[in-house]
Amino acid sequence: MTTSPLERAAESFAAELARHRTGRRLSKKQLATLMGFDPSYVSHVEGRRHRPTEDFARRAEAVLDAGGAIWQRFREYDQLRQARANPTPREPAAPGQWLPPGTGLLVERETATLTLLDDAYRCEVRRQLWNAGTEPVTRYLVRVAVDRWPDDPGRSNRHHREHPLTFAELQFRALRDDGGTRDAMHWRVRHDRDAYKEIWLLFENADGPFPLHPGERAEVEYAYRVGREKWGPWFQRAVRLPTRHLAVRLDVPAALDPRVWGVETSLSADEGPLRTPIRRHDRGDRAIFDWSTDDPPLNTRYRLQWRFRRELPDATRPAVGGRPADRRRDLGVLPRDAEALRRPARPFDLPRDEPAAREVVDRLTGLLDRADELHPFHAGLGLAAPQLGIDAAAAVVRPADRAAPPVVLLNPRVVDTSPDTDEQYEGCLSYVDHRGLVPRPLRIDVEHARWDGSRVITSFAHGMARLVAHEVDHLEGRLWTDRMTPGVPLVPVEEYPGP
Structure with a gap:
C-alpha cells in the first residue's frame, strides 16, 4: 500500500517523538503529564491515530529538549498539510526557530x-x-x-x-x-x-x-x-x-x-x-x-x-543612633510612655483579615532580625504590633535557640498558668535602657488563632513562657514593669548583671 508524503511526514514526527521520549526514559503517561495533555492523546499521536498539532509539537519539543528535532519534523508535516489545503502556504515567522506553547x-x-x-x-x-x-x-x-x-x-x-x-x-x-x-x-x-x-x-x-x-x-x-x-x-x-x-x-x-x-x-x-x-x-x-x-x-x-x-x-547597615534609646527610636519602636502601649490591641477577624495579619507579622519579623543591634538578647526576644503603633493583636517571639522557628501569636489569650513561678530579669525594646526583675509563671497555656481563623492552645514553659507572657501583656495594654514587685528598682542596662 502506497503512503502519501503527508502520511510519511506524520509517521516521521511520531517516530521522532517516540525516540526522544524513550531516550528520556519517560512513559507516555509521564510525558503527557509534563506536557499538560491527556495520556491517551500522546498514545494516539505515537500510534498515528491522531495527527500532531502545532501546540502539541511545541510542548513536546520543550519538555523533551530535543534540540529542535521534533519541531523540524512538525514543520515538514505542517508544510505538506498546508500545501494540500492552501496553495499559498504560511511562512514561519522565525525561520529555524521553534516557539514554545501558546506564544510566539x-x-x-x-x-x-x-x-x-x-x-x-x-x-x-x-x-x-x-x-x-x-x-x-x-x-x-x-x-x-x-x-x-x-x-x-x-x-x-x-x-x-x-x-x-x-x-x-x-x-x-x-x-x-x-x-x-x-x-x-x-x-x-x-x-x-x-x-x-x-x-x-x-x-x-x-x-x-x-x-x-x-x-x-x-x-x-x-x-x-x-x-x-x-x-x-x-x-x-x-x-x-x-x-x-x-x-x-x-x-x-x-x-x-x-x-x-x-x-x-x-x-x-x-x-x-x-x-x-x-x-x-x-x-x-x-x-x-x-x-x-x-x-x-x-x-x-x-x-x-x-x-x-x-x-x-x-557601615553597610542602616544608620542608627549611638544610645540604645536613639537606636530604638530609629527602628520605629514606640517608647514606654506611648499611649498606644496602654490600649488593648484590636483582634483580627480571621480568615477575612489574613492578608493584613500576614503583613503585620512580616513587619514584626523583619524588625526582630535587626533588633540585635540594640542588645544581644541571648534569652530570646519578642515584638508586639502595638510597639510599632499598629493596632492589631499580633506578636512574634524568637526563641533563645536561633535554629528554632519564631512563634507567631494572633489574637492570643492566656487560659491557664502554673502555680510555680520564678523571678528573672526582663527587658523590652520599648524600655531598652533598663532591666528589671519580674515574677512569671513557669508554664502558661495560650489560646491563639491560626491563619484560617481556627484556634489552638499551646503550652509554653520556662524561658518561652516568660517571653510569650511578656508579649501577651503588650497586646492587653500592660508593660512588664506592671508585673514587678513594688519597691524593686530598675537596673540601668549598663549595670545589668546578665548577658
Missing part, C-alpha cells in the same frame, strides 16, 4: 541584576522581546521565588510558612519600553504561595491596551525587593522562552568578602558547573559579578551561588 515570543536579550542593599535584595530584570508569532501578545508571565536555605528544604518550608513572601514587601513594578516611550504595565496575580509568586504582566495600563503585535519588539522591565531574612544565597534564571542572550549580575558589598560560583542543570542533564566563567570587577565599595551566555537551551536553569566570608559590617 522570543527573548532577544535578558539582563537580570540582583543587588544586596542594607536589609534587602533588589532584583531587576530587563527583557527585550520580539513577537515572532502570528498573534498579538497581551500578557507575559513572570515568576518570583525565594528559598532561604536551598540545601535544607524542610527548614526553608517551615521558615516561609511562618514568614511568607508578601506582595506588600515586594513593591513590584513593571514598565514597557518600545523605543523611547516607557509605559507602566498593569499586572495580575496568577499564583500566590508562601515562597513563590506568578504574575501576569499585562500589556495595558490606565491609558488603555498596547499589545505587542506580530513583528514588533519591546523591552519589558520589572523589579521587586525581598528582605534578607527570606532570600537565600542563590540567584536562579530559568530559560522558558527561546533566548538569544542571557546576562546575570550580582552586586554586593565588597566588605563581605564574597565567594561566588555557578551551576547549571536541565531536564536532560544533571547539575554541573557553568560553561562560561563568572567575571568579577570592583566598583568603589561594591563587588560586581557578571556572567552571560548565548543561545541557552530551553528549560535550562542557571544559578549563581555565593558565600560571604565576613559578616555585614555596621
Whole structure:
C-alpha cells in the first residue's frame, strides 16, 4: 500500500517523538503529564491515530529538549498539510526557530541584576522581546521565588510558612519600553504561595491596551525587593522562552568578602558547573559579578551561588543612633510612655483579615532580625504590633535557640498558668535602657488563632513562657514593669548583671 508524503511526514514526527521520549526514559503517561495533555492523546499521536498539532509539537519539543528535532519534523508535516489545503502556504515567522506553547515570543536579550542593599535584595530584570508569532501578545508571565536555605528544604518550608513572601514587601513594578516611550504595565496575580509568586504582566495600563503585535519588539522591565531574612544565597534564571542572550549580575558589598560560583542543570542533564566563567570587577565599595551566555537551551536553569566570608559590617547597615534609646527610636519602636502601649490591641477577624495579619507579622519579623543591634538578647526576644503603633493583636517571639522557628501569636489569650513561678530579669525594646526583675509563671497555656481563623492552645514553659507572657501583656495594654514587685528598682542596662 502506497503512503502519501503527508502520511510519511506524520509517521516521521511520531517516530521522532517516540525516540526522544524513550531516550528520556519517560512513559507516555509521564510525558503527557509534563506536557499538560491527556495520556491517551500522546498514545494516539505515537500510534498515528491522531495527527500532531502545532501546540502539541511545541510542548513536546520543550519538555523533551530535543534540540529542535521534533519541531523540524512538525514543520515538514505542517508544510505538506498546508500545501494540500492552501496553495499559498504560511511562512514561519522565525525561520529555524521553534516557539514554545501558546506564544510566539522570543527573548532577544535578558539582563537580570540582583543587588544586596542594607536589609534587602533588589532584583531587576530587563527583557527585550520580539513577537515572532502570528498573534498579538497581551500578557507575559513572570515568576518570583525565594528559598532561604536551598540545601535544607524542610527548614526553608517551615521558615516561609511562618514568614511568607508578601506582595506588600515586594513593591513590584513593571514598565514597557518600545523605543523611547516607557509605559507602566498593569499586572495580575496568577499564583500566590508562601515562597513563590506568578504574575501576569499585562500589556495595558490606565491609558488603555498596547499589545505587542506580530513583528514588533519591546523591552519589558520589572523589579521587586525581598528582605534578607527570606532570600537565600542563590540567584536562579530559568530559560522558558527561546533566548538569544542571557546576562546575570550580582552586586554586593565588597566588605563581605564574597565567594561566588555557578551551576547549571536541565531536564536532560544533571547539575554541573557553568560553561562560561563568572567575571568579577570592583566598583568603589561594591563587588560586581557578571556572567552571560548565548543561545541557552530551553528549560535550562542557571544559578549563581555565593558565600560571604565576613559578616555585614555596621557601615553597610542602616544608620542608627549611638544610645540604645536613639537606636530604638530609629527602628520605629514606640517608647514606654506611648499611649498606644496602654490600649488593648484590636483582634483580627480571621480568615477575612489574613492578608493584613500576614503583613503585620512580616513587619514584626523583619524588625526582630535587626533588633540585635540594640542588645544581644541571648534569652530570646519578642515584638508586639502595638510597639510599632499598629493596632492589631499580633506578636512574634524568637526563641533563645536561633535554629528554632519564631512563634507567631494572633489574637492570643492566656487560659491557664502554673502555680510555680520564678523571678528573672526582663527587658523590652520599648524600655531598652533598663532591666528589671519580674515574677512569671513557669508554664502558661495560650489560646491563639491560626491563619484560617481556627484556634489552638499551646503550652509554653520556662524561658518561652516568660517571653510569650511578656508579649501577651503588650497586646492587653500592660508593660512588664506592671508585673514587678513594688519597691524593686530598675537596673540601668549598663549595670545589668546578665548577658
